[in-house]
Amino acid sequence: MVTVKECPAKTTAQTVYSPASAPDYVPIALLRELQLSRLKNIVTRAWERVPHFRARLDERGLTPDRIRSLADISLLPFTVKTDLRDTYPFGLFASPMEEIVRLHASSGTTGKPIVVAYTRQDLDVWTSVMKRAFATCGLHSGDVIQNAYGYGLFTGGLGAHYGAEDLGATVIPISGGNTDRQIMVMKDFGVTAICCTPSYFLHMIERAAQLDIDIRDLPLRVGVFGAEPWTSGMRDRIERLTGIQAFDIYGLSEIIGPGVAVECPCQNGLHIFEDHFYPEIVDPDTGNVLPDGEDGELVLTTLSKYAMPMIRYRTRDITALMPEPCPCGRSLRRMRRVGRRTDDMMIIRGVNVFPSQIESALLEVEGTLPHYQIILTRHHGLDQMEVQVEVTSESFSDKIGALEQLNDKIADAIEHVLSIRVQVTLVEPSTIQRSEGKAKRVIDRRLQP
Amino acid sequence: MKLQQLSLFSENKPGHVIAPCRLLAREGIDIRALSLADTQRFGILRMIVSDWQKAKRLLEAAGSAVKVTEVVAVEVPDRPGGLADVLSLFEGSSINIEYMYAFPFLRGEKAVLVFRFDQPDAAIERLQVAGINVLDGGALDNR
Numbered sequence: 041m042v043t044v045k046e047c048p049a050k051t052t053a054q055t056v057y058s059p060a061s062a063p064d065y066v067p068i069a070l071l072r073e074l075q076l077s078r079l080k081n082i083v084t085r086a087w088e089r090v091p092h093f094r095a096r097l098d099e100r101g102l103t104p105d106r107i108r109s110l111a112d113i114s115l116l117p118f119t120v121k122t123d124l125r126d127t128y129p130f131g132l133f134a135s136p137m138e139e140i141v142r143l144h145a146s147s148g149t150t151g152k153p154i155v156v157a158y159t160r161q162d163l164d165v166w167t168s169v170m171k172r173a174f175a176t177c178g179l180h181s182g183d184v185i186q187n188a189y190g191y192g193l194f195t196g197g198l199g200a201h202y203g204a205e206d207l208g209a210t211v212i213p214i215s216g217g218n219t220d221r222q223i224m225v226m227k228d229f230g231v232t233a234i235c236c237t238p239s240y241f242l243h244m245i246e247r248a249a250q251l252d253i254d255i256r257d258l259p260l261r262v263g264v265f266g267a268e269p270w271t272s273g274m275r276d277r278i279e280r281l282t283g284i285q286a287f288d289i290y291g292l293s294e295i296i297g298p299g300v301a302v303e304c305p306c307q308n309g310l311h312i313f314e315d316h317f318y319p320e321i322v323d324p325d326t327g328n329v330l331p332d333g334e335d336g337e338l339v340l341t342t343l344s345k346y347a348m349p350m351i352r353y354r355t356r357d358i359t360a361l362m363p364e365p366c367p368c369g370r371s372l373r374r375m376r377r378v379g380r381r382t383d384d385m386m387i388i389r390g391v392n393v394f395p396s397q398i399e400s401a402l403l404e405v406e407g408t409l410p411h412y413q414i415i416l417t418r419h420h421g422l423d424q425m426e427v428q429v430e431v432t433s434e435s436f437s438d439k440i441g442a443l444e445q446l447n448d449k450i451a452d453a454i455e456h457v458l459s460i461r462v463q464v465t466l467v468e469p470s471t472i473q474r475s476e477g478k479a480k481r482v483i484d485r486r487l488q489p
Numbered sequence: 490m491k492l493q494q495l496s497l498f499s500e501n502k503p504g505h506v507i508a509p510c511r512l513l514a515r516e517g518i519d520i521r522a523l524s525l526a527d528t529q530r531f532g533i534l535r536m537i538v539s540d541w542q543k544a545k546r547l548l549e550a551a552g553s554a555v556k557v558t559e560v561v562a563v564e565v566p567d568r569p570g571g572l573a574d575v576l577s578l579f580e581g582s583s584i585n586i587e588y589m590y591a592f593p594f595l596r597g598e599k600a601v602l603v604f605r606f607d608q609p610d611a612a613i614e615r616l617q618v619a620g621i622n623v624l625d626g627g628a629l630d631n632r
Contacts, residue, residue, distance in 0.1 A: 250550050431498045436554040438496035438533060438605070439587060440526055447530075466531050468500050470552035 058175035060168070060207065063315055064370040071371060075318055076110050078343035083107055083116065086349040089134040092127055093119075093351065113318065113341065114329050118352045124154040124294065133157050135347040145193040146293050153193070156293050157347040163202070165344055169299035169313045170203020176302050176311065176370075177262050177287040179233050181208030186226055188236035189267065190477050191215040195297025196267050200235045203299060209233075216240065216476040219247045226258060233262040238270040238278065238286070239479035242410065245281050246470075255282040264289050266298055268478045269357075269378050271396050273403035274410055275307075288377055294353055295340050301375055309362045309374030316344050319375060320352070321361055324382045332363040337382055338375065356382045386416060386482070388425045391460050395481040398427055401453040407435030408450065413472045418486040426463045427454060430472055490613050490623045491559040493541040494603070497534040498554040501527055506534055512551055518544050521629040522562070522603055524590035535590070537562070537603065537629065560605050561613055562629065564622040567593055567600040575602060578619050584612050601629070 066074075084104040086093040096117045097103065106115060124132060129152075133140065141160050145153040158166065179185065185204045189196030197215055204211045214225060216236065222244055225231065234241065241263060248255055263278065266289035278286045290310050291298035300317050301310035312319050321336040322329050330336040338355045342348075358381065362374040379396040386393045395414060402408050411430040416423060429450055437443055443466065451464045473480070499505045506525065513520060519539040526533045538544045541557065548555050565571040572591065579586065587605040594601060601624065606612040616623050 250552075431554045433549065433554045433556070436496075436498045436556055438494075438535065438556045438558045440528060440533060443498075443531060443533070444528070466498070466500075468498055468505070468552075469554045471500075 058172075058180060058207070060171045060175045061370075063313075064172060064176070064311065064372055066315070066371055068371050071314060072110060074315055075343060078315075079110065079113060079318060079341065080104065080107050082341070082343055082345070082349045083351065085134055085346070086351055090132055090349070092123065092131055093349075110318070113320065113352065116352050118327065118339065118354050119350055120354045121154065121294070121356075125152060128152050129155040130157070132348055132350075134349055135159050140347050142198075144195045144198075144293055144297065154294065156195070156297075159346045162296070162345055162347050165316055166199055166296050166299060167202040167206050169296070169316060170199055171206045172203075172313060173289055173299050173302035174204055174207050174209065174233075174264065176304050177233070177264050177289075178285075178305060179204075179207060179209055179262060179264075183207075183209040183232045183262075184212065184230055185209045186212045186214055186222070186229075186231040186234045188214055188216055188222060188234060188240065189298070190217075194477070195291070195293045196235075196477075199291070199297035199299055200264070204235075219244055219474075219476075220251070223248050223251060223253060226255075226260060227253060230259050232259050233264065234260060235264040235266075235289075237267045237475070237478055238263075238265040238274060239268060240474075240476050241265060241278060242274075243474040243476075245278070255284070260284050263287065264302075266290055269380065269384075269396055271379055271400045271403065272377065273400050277403060277410065290357075290375070290378060292355060292357075294350055295342055295355075296345065300340065303377075304366060304368040304370060306366055306368050309366070309376055311366065311370050311372040311374050314372050316342065318343055319361060319373065321359070322354075324356075324358070332361045332373075335360045335376075338378070358382060384482075386414075386423070386425065388416075388423050388458075388462070389460055391458055393425065393458055397457045398454060398481075401457045402429060402450065404453045404456075405435075405446075405450050407432060407446075411469075411472050411474075412481070414482045416482065416484045416486050423486060424463070426465055428465045428467045428472060430469050431466050432469060490561065490625060491609050492537055492562055492603075492624075492626055492629075494558050494560040494605075495536050495538060495541055495545055495548070496556045496558060497536070497548060499525075499532045499534050501530055501532050506532075509534065509548055509551070509553060512547055513538060513544055516543070516547055518547075521626075522590070522592055522601065524603070526588065537626075558605060559609050560603050561609055561616070562601055562603045562624040563616055564594075564599050564601055564624055564628075567598045571600060572602065575616070575621060578615055578621075579612070582615070584608050584615070 087104045139159045140157045142158040145155045187200050191197030263284050263286040275286045287303045289302045291300040301312040303310050318341040320339040324337040338357045342350045357378040359375045359378050380394040413428045415426040522537040524535045585607040589604045591602045
């Protein structure tokens with residue numbers, strides 16, 4: 041269920057207009073003109089410099105001058121993750137190494153990672169969109185930002201770092217991990233904003249409570265959470281437990297890293313920094329472009345990326361574009377929060393299941409913290425799903441009957457969402473592995489003997 | 490007269506009861522009474538300990554889900570009918586026993602019964618009127 045929030049009066053942050061936000065308000069006609077001219081440039085650049093891309097256009101008998109309007113983008117072929125793997129490591133680069141000043145790589149869990157490159161100018165663009173993202177969340181100079189995204193090959197840490205510095209905020213480059221130190225720093229350094237994955241922040245909340253620290257008593261007022269899908273129910277939970285305002289930020293390494301889109305204080309959809317990233321929504325099966333407002337797969341084109349232009353990149357994230365104007369006044373279109381990815385989908389007894397559906401079901405049951413894990417197994421050729429949920433001091437009862445009721449209540453809530461009954465297992469607190477980065481929600485044991 | 494009992498959630502898997510017991514042992518906390526209720530999938534470890542506040546703090550810091558419940562401990566003669574006599578006091582009353590467990594004193598001919606009642610105060614009154622010795626925490630120490 042989506043809670044519609046009043047806007048923008050609700051924000052706890054004193055909203056200060058930041059000059060960095062000026063491009064967010066550019067008149068739409070001007071924005072479309074800018075997008076078209078940048079699109080033509082980037083397609084030409086990729087065609088001239090990336091043989092892989094040129095070959096794909098040749099197959100279709102296309103040349104860059106065929107792009108005369110933004111709608112013509114649909115003539116271009118998609119780029120998918122395997123294109124990056126197939127051309128590993130540097131095959132999609134459009135700049136010589138002399139002009140490339142930074143490489144990042146995805147946390148590829150299977151096989152080779154994917155590598156992305158930045159020129160000096162690309163880094164400037166990235167810094168500027170991250171700076172605009174922080175400004176959109178009501179942050180400014182004087183804020184103390186604890187950056188708990190991982191520093192290193194992962195784009196989260198450095199992307200947030202330079203944007204926050206450019207904003208004039210005080211950055212604490214603490215990176216991920218060492219939760220007790222995170223909490224100490226948050227308290228002792230008067231941290232006002234934190235960036236990390238929402239699941240890691242939940243872990244911090246839990247650990248702070250064990251250390252008898254109530255985050256509500258600290259100056260922390262803003263959280264900028266991303267790098268994994270999370271539900272609005274999870275947001276409500278975080279905000280209620282800590283008194284902060286929690287913003288969703290979206291991005292992916294293939295496009296630039298964090299800073300592709302961010303929520304404004306209205307917290308109803310994420311504004312896409314459209315002057316640099318052109319969004320489309322397509323039917324994940326047919327690839328046909330869908331009209332605004334319809335759910336489909338987000339496809340992004342980098343309009344100003346030199347080192348590695350991404351043309352019509354299939355993000356595998358399911359969302360919809362929200363064309364109606366936002367009360368905050370930004371002309372940038374919004375995308376709905378990403379709750380699902382096309383590759384997250386599990387099929388259990390013929391029913392399509394996404395981890396976010398389990399999460400929203402759990403949030404309906406009072407007292408369950410969203411520490412859960414989905415275990416997939418195969419039994420006599422049938423896929424089975426078990427949902428493990430941690431018992432909390434709040435949900436735990438001293439009576440067997442009450443625990444069995446809790447178990448049933450969770451199974452009922454999941455059945456209500458999925459229309460199938462799955463096995464629910466209550467497990468001891470803190471036994472589901474906590475992630476300091478992206479949470480691993482699904483353990484797939486289907487292919488194990 | 491009511492005692493604070495700690496209940497811990499435990500998965501029904503080998504080795505899951507020993508960790509909290511070890512923790513309490515290391516901190517010099519004595520477990521005076523203990524019972525384990527279990528189903529196929531999970532269990533509840535219920536304990537009366539020498540310092541429940543400290544034990545609760547330690548167990549929670551170690552990541553356990555802990556509930557404090559008020560229970561009533563009474564002393565009965567360790568002989569056939571000892572338990573039945575106590576239970577008969579509540580027959581036909583509105584007081585419900587949610588669960589109970591028993592253990593013998595190390596010395597002497599007494600046994601201790603630990604009850605969780607839905608109305609502990611009313612239950613204590615009834616027990617005392619019947620002349621049954623309702624124990625406080627200290628009495629469990631001196632067994």
